[in-house]
Amino acid sequence: MWAVFRHQLRRFRGSILGWGIILGLLAAAFVSVFSSIDAQMEQLQQLIQQFPTDLFAFFGVSMESLTALGLLDIKFFSYMPMVLGIFAVAAGSGLLAGDEEKGQLDLVLSHPVSRREFFFGRVLAFLAALAAIPAIIWGGFAVAIGQTVLDVSPLQIARPLVSLGAMVLLFGTLALLLSMVLPSRRMASSVAGLLLVASFFITGMAELDPGLKAIADFSPFSYYQGGKAITDGLNVGWIIGLLVPAVVFTLLAWWRFERRDIRVAGEGGWRLALPGRNRPARQRPSEARQTL
Amino acid sequence: MAEQLALTIHGLTKSYGKVKALRGIDLEVQQGEIFGFLGPNGAGKTTTIRCALDLIRPDGGSIRLLGIDPQADPVAVKARTGYLPGELQMDDNLTGESQLRFLNELRGRKADWKYVRELADHLDLDLKRPIRNLSKGNKVKVGVLQALMHRPEMLLLDEPTFGLDPLMQQEVLRLLVEAKRNGATVFFSSHILSEVQAVAERVGIIRRGKIVEVAGTHTLINRSLRRVRIQFRDSVDPAALTRVPGVSLLKGGDGKAVTLQVEGEMDGLVKALAAFPVVDFETERPSLEEIFLAYYEDERNSHKEAE
Numbered sequence: 001m002w003a004v005f006r007h008q009l010r011r012f013r014g015s016i017l018g019w020g021i022i023l024g025l026l027a028a029a030f031v032s033v034f035s036s037i038d039a040q041m042e043q044l045q046q047l048i049q050q051f052p053t054d055l056f057a058f059f060g061v062s063m064e065s066l067t068a069l070g071l072l073d074i075k076f077f078s079y080m081p082m083v084l085g086i087f088a089v090a091a092g093s094g095l096l097a098g099d100e101e102k103g104q105l106d107l108v109l110s111h112p113v114s115r116r117e118f119f120f121g122r123v124l125a126f127l128a129a130l131a132a133i134p135a136i137i138w139g140g141f142a143v144a145i146g147q148t149v150l151d152v153s154p155l156q157i158a159r160p161l162v163s164l165g166a167m168v169l170l171f172g173t174l175a176l177l178l179s180m181v182l183p184s185r186r187m188a189s190s191v192a193g194l195l196l197v198a199s200f201f202i203t204g205m206a207e208l209d210p211g212l213k214a215i216a217d218f219s220p221f222s223y224y225q226g227g228k229a230i231t232d233g234l235n236v237g238w239i240i241g242l243l244v245p246a247v248v249f250t251l252l253a254w255w256r257f258e259r260r261d262i263r264v265a266g267e268g269g270w271r272l273a274l275p276g277r278n279r280p281a282r283q284r285p286s287e288a289r290q291t292l
Numbered sequence: 293m294a295e296q297l298a299l300t301i302h303g304l305t306k307s308y309g310k311v312k313a314l315r316g317i318d319l320e321v322q323q324g325e326i327f328g329f330l331g332p333n334g335a336g337k338t339t340t341i342r343c344a345l346d347l348i349r350p351d352g353g354s355i356r357l358l359g360i361d362p363q364a365d366p367v368a369v370k371a372r373t374g375y376l377p378g379e380l381q382m383d384d385n386l387t388g389e390s391q392l393r394f395l396n397e398l399r400g401r402k403a404d405w406k407y408v409r410e411l412a413d414h415l416d417l418d419l420k421r422p423i424r425n426l427s428k429g430n431k432v433k434v435g436v437l438q439a440l441m442h443r444p445e446m447l448l449l450d451e452p453t454f455g456l457d458p459l460m461q462q463e464v465l466r467l468l469v470e471a472k473r474n475g476a477t478v479f480f481s482s483h484i485l486s487e488v489q490a491v492a493e494r495v496g497i498i499r500r501g502k503i504v505e506v507a508g509t510h511t512l513i514n515r516s517l518r519r520v521r522i523q524f525r526d527s528v529d530p531a532a533l534t535r536v537p538g539v540s541l542l543k544g545g546d547g548k549a550v551t552l553q554v555e556g557e558m559d560g561l562v563k564a565l566a567a568f569p570v571v572d573f574e575t576e577r578p579s580l581e582e583i584f585l586a587y588y589e590d591e592r593n594s595h596k597e598a599e
Contacts, residue, residue, distance in 0.1 A: 003397035006397075007397075011383075011385075103379050103381035104381045104382060106377045106379070107375075107377055107382065107435070107438070108395070108398070109347060110347065110377070111370055111398035112367045112371035112400070113370075115366075262342075262348060264342075
């Protein structure tokens with residue numbers, strides 16, 4: 001399992017550094033900018049009052065929360081699940097199905113490693129990647145905060161990142177499960193991505209329209225604290241609420257992976273077996289060589 | 293007897309939706325032999341091999357590889373086998389060496405790296421180059437190398453020479469013979485009949501998901517039809533020869549040059565020829581390719597009849 005873990009983590013190395021460094025620099029830049037305008041916050045609040053209040057309500061932010069940390073919440077943490085969610089969904093859907101569609105799993109799984117070890121080796125590497133990126137972002141925050149007069153500790157700034165990690169893990173594992181159920185990785189990442197975007201908007205809209213509150217209760221974004229975790233502390237119940245389905249999705253994906261045929265080009269169908277659809281799957285050029 | 297069998301397959305069936313890929317495969321491969329698995333693309337060769345490695349699950353039947361049920365203990369089976377997929381795909385970002393080192397880690401670092409380098413030299417393969425920069429043939433060489441590097445007891449190779457130039461095809465076949473000499477059982481699929489004929493001791497022919505023939509390569513060639521060309525000093529009546537059971541006339545000409553087809557033993561014909569002044573006598577055995585095509589010709593004919 002550890003050989004699989006190390007190999008997969010090496011493959012994630014570029015993504016971890018790319019996403020981590022860019023978002024870490026962005027975090028540092030936001031901290032610097034917002035702390036520098038903190039002194040002029042009174043004037044800024046007067047300016048912002050000119051904007052429609054609904055815009056802020058969408059993000060669950062009141063005018064009273066317009067401080068440097070409040071702005072950090074609006075401008076950084078509220079979008080982060082969408083941004084990092086792109087990585088989580090892409091990596092989750094490709095964790096097994098990506099190599100399977102490329103035909104690489106056939107060779108690797110012909111080696112003496114059980115499917116369970118292989119699956120959890122890769123999932124652990126995925127978890128490590130999802131932990132490493134927020135850790136690098138936290139590094140960016142920690143360095144920038146040290147240069148400002150903001151009254152926030154590195155530990156406090158880690159709280160929203162924990163909430164962020166749980167949130168993207170949920171969508172990453174959902175993408176993983178869908179990749180084991182749906183006929184292609186692309187379809188799995190599209191469905192998981194759509195659910196991510198839908199969840200973001202439903203939660204935001206529910207702030208404007210209380211009638212949507214009942215639906216928003218089912219949206220994972222409703223349990224994402226974002227920047228509020230800095231001042232309010234972590235809501236452990238919400239974190240667990242996000243992690244439990246992630247664990248369930250992972251276990252279901254494992255169950256499915258243990259039982260399924262490993263596909264290679266030309267075998268089986270890549271399309272959903274919908275009623276009335278009997279045409280064979282269209283083959284890619286590389287699949288043209290029949291390998292039954 | 294059972295201990296001498298490296299691979300036993302009974303009643304193996306597998307379908308992909310409505311497509312029946314395997315329709316009850318029965319096959320036995322002896323330990324220490326080179327077994328050629330012949331069939332055209334789509335006959336079921338790859339499916340059979342992948343079932344044996346638990347990469348796909350059969351719908352019915354049983355498999356024992358080195359005495360182990362691959363579905364019950366796939367890791368034990370894979371630890372003792374080397375496999376080359378027909379559609380070989382590797383991580384393009386790795387070099388040949390990094391790919392082999394990763395696969396060796398999965399094997400608990402069983403491979404002797406000196407032997408790996410030796411094999412790479414034999415195959416004229418540069419392991420430092422990234423896989424994305426390798427030609428199809430060189431990728432196959434990496435695939436062959438990973439299958440052989442831990443000196444497995446059983447080799448399951450799906451079209452091992454596909455994409456290689458003729459010299460390298462010979463080298464790979466030589467490595468298979470060497471593996472057998474070191475005690476390994478080699479089971480390889482191919483649709484290149486000459487290579488099967490060159491190294492395989494026994495041959496299984498698969499057609500539309502069913503085994504239609506299993507026999508020693510030479511037995512298969514020997515027991516089939518032979519072509520005999522005879523040159524007589526004087527013109528003879530071919531009817532005197534075609535009266536011999538199993539002999540039929542292919543070409544009579546002027547009675548001096550006769551081409552016959554002989555089924556079974558030659559004894560009757562040789563005795564019949566003793567009565568005539570023979571100038572030259574030439575026999576020609578069919579290649580495995582002709583035998584193989586004959587099986588498919590039979591199939592086509594039976595289809596036509598059915599229509």
